[in-house]
Amino acid sequence: MPTGYRxxxxxxxxxxxxxAFYSDLLEDDGYQVLTAEDGFQALELIRTxxxxxxxxxxxxxxxxxxxxxxxxxxxPATCLIPVVLITGCGAQDRVDGIERGADDFLTKPINRRELxxxxxxxxxxxxxxxxxxxxxxxxxxxxxSIEAKDVYTKxxxxxxxEYAVALGxxxxxxxxxxxxxxxxxxxxxxxxxxxxxxxxxxxGPLTAEERRIMEQHPLVGEEICSPLKSFGAVLPIIRxxxxxxxxxxxPDGLVGDEIPLTARIMATVDVYDALTTDRPYRSAMPxxxxxxxxxxxxxxxxxxxxxVEEFERLINS
Numbered sequence: 247m248p249t250g251y252r253x254x255x256x257x258x259x260x261x262x263x264x265x266a267f268y269s270d271l272l273e274d275d276g277y278q279v280l281t282a283e284d285g286f287q288a289l290e291l292i293r294t295x296x297x298x299x300x301x302x303x304x305x306x307x308x309x310x311x312x313x314x315x316x317x318x319x320x321x322p323a324t325c326l327i328p329v330v331l332i333t334g335c336g337a338q339d340r341v342d343g344i345e346r347g348a349d350d351f352l353t354k355p356i357n358r359r360e361l362x363x364x365x366x367x368x369x370x371x372x373x374x375x376x377x378x379x380x381x382x383x384x385x386x387x388x389x390x391s392i393e394a395k396d397v398y399t400k401x402x403x404x405x406x407x408e409y410a411v412a413l414g415x416x417x418x419x420x421x422x423x424x425x426x427x428x429x430x431x432x433x434x435x436x437x438x439x440x441x442x443x444x445x446x447x448x449x450g451p452l453t454a455e456e457r458r459i460m461e462q463h464p465l466v467g468e469e470i471c472s473p474l475k476s477f478g479a480v481l482p483i484i485r486x487x488x489x490x491x492x493x494x495x496x497p498d499g500l501v502g503d504e505i506p507l508t509a510r511i512m513a514t515v516d517v518y519d520a521l522t523t524d525r526p527y528r529s530a531m532p533x534x535x536x537x538x539x540x541x542x543x544x545x546x547x548x549x550x551x552x553x554v555e556e557f558e559r560l561i562n563s
Contacts, residue, residue: 252276252277252278253277253278253298253299253369253372254277254278254279254280254295254296254297254298254299255272255277255278255279255280255297255298255299255300255301255365256279256280256281256282256288256291256292256295256297256299256300256301256302257269257272257279257280257281257282257301258281258282258283258284258285258287258288258300258301258302258303258306258311258314259281259282259283259301259302259303259306259332260283260284260303260305260306260307261303262283264303265281265283267356268301268356268361269281271358271361271362272362272365275362275365275366277365280295280297283306284306284307284308284309285306285307285308285309285310285311285313285314286308286309288300288302288306288309288314289309289314289317289318292318292324292327293323293324297324297327298327298328298369298372299327299328299329299330299365299368299369299372300314300318300327300328300329300330301330301332301352301365302314302315302329302330302331302332303331303332303333304331304332304333304334304335304339304343305333305334305335311331311332311333312331312339312342312343312346314329315329315331315343315346315347315348316346316347318347319346319347325347326372326375326379327372328349328350328368328369328371328372329347329348329349329350330348330349330350330351330352330364330365330368331343331348331350331351331352332351332352332353332354332356333351333352333353333354334353334354339351349368350364350368352364378474378476381474382429382474382476382477385432385433385436385470385471385474386432386433388436388439388470389403389432389433389435389436390403390432392435392436392438392439393435402519402523403431403432403433403434403435404431404432405431405515405519405523406430406431406432406434406512406515406516406519407427407428407429407430407431407432408431409431409515409518409519409557410427410428410430410431410511410512410515411424411427411428411431412560413427413511413514413515413553413556413557413560414427414508414511416556416560417511417556419507419508422479423479423507423508425479426479426480426483426508427483427508427511427512429477429480430480430483430484430487430508430512431512431515433467433471433480433484434467434483434484434487434512434516435463435467436467436470436471436484437462437463437464437465437466437467437468437469437470437484438463438466438467439466439470440462440463440466441459441460441462441463442459445459445460446460461488461496461497462497464484464485464486464487464488464496464497465485465497467484467485468481468484468485471484479508482506482508482509483506483508483509483512485497485498485509486498486500486505486506486509487509487512487513487516488513489505489509489513490513490547490548490549491505491510491547491548491549491550492546492547492548494547494548495548510549510550510553511553513549513550514540514549514550514553514554514557515557517540517543517549518536518537518540518557518561521535521536521539521540522536533561533562537554537558537561540554541554
């Protein structure tokens with residue numbers, strides 16, 4: 247967090263005296279405080295302000311603290327905000343809170359030192375999370391700046407991210423892999439930062455040397471993103487999305503199931519988006535023509551036919 251920044255804590259409790267007690271304690275410790283007297287107010291504040299941590303009483307009118315926690319954790323825009331549930335009921339509230347994604351608990355009557363210790367601990371974790379988010383944002387900005395160099399690839403990253411997430415969800419992939427597909431769609435070609443523009447934007451066929459340089463970009467992209475531990479599941483997508491099932495792809499010439507499923511998904515949606523958008527050497531294909539071409543390439547042994555089939559159903563649905 248920036249120097250001099252005062253983290254914002256949301257206090258959601260229906261009792262005036264409780265809100266006043268928590269507010270005084272946290273403001274004296276250097277935090278900014280926002281208060282809500284019911285669950286709906288709490289969610290409105292969460293969506294309006296850059297909340298750093300939420301203290302939420304389980305028993306509130308209109309919308310319970312458990313329901314508030316569920317909605318915070320279900321929204322990608324707020325799911326990383328630490329939520330501390332305040333309860334007077336003990337074990338069952340804790341179990342219910344854990345199932346809804348709560349980060350910590352406080353049991354009434356509240357101990358001042360314990361409250362401050364838990365808030366400070368979660369704030370340290372939140373700072374690390376924010377640093378990771380900023381690093382991810384920088385990578386996404388870099389990827390989009392590369393994309394913006396070529397008018398023919400405008401919004402390509404966003405298209406791939408949306409297609410890949412939709413296909414991964416349709417296939418029932420775990421959340422971690424769906425998140426990796428979302429990120430991978432944006433950064434899959436980030437290694438092209440190392441490809442000279444005269445090669446990157448060349449309208450005609452590449453020479454053998456130019457192709458060798460171009461085919462290094464998955465390795466460069468993997469190296470750029472590898473310091474981020476949160477991108478562990480994204481790295482195989484970056485490295486392997488240009489592989490083909492028959493081993494004729496790059497950079498490693500993997501064959502069949504040696505290519506990770508997420509990379510095969512990205513390859514599938516990448517080909518479709520390339521075929522259905524304008525390129526310097528041809529106009530965009532209609533949807534049906536694009537799938538005809540993709541099935542021809544499945545027959546050549548390039549793409550995973552089961553994924554092309556599911557993706558075609560998805561696009562036509």
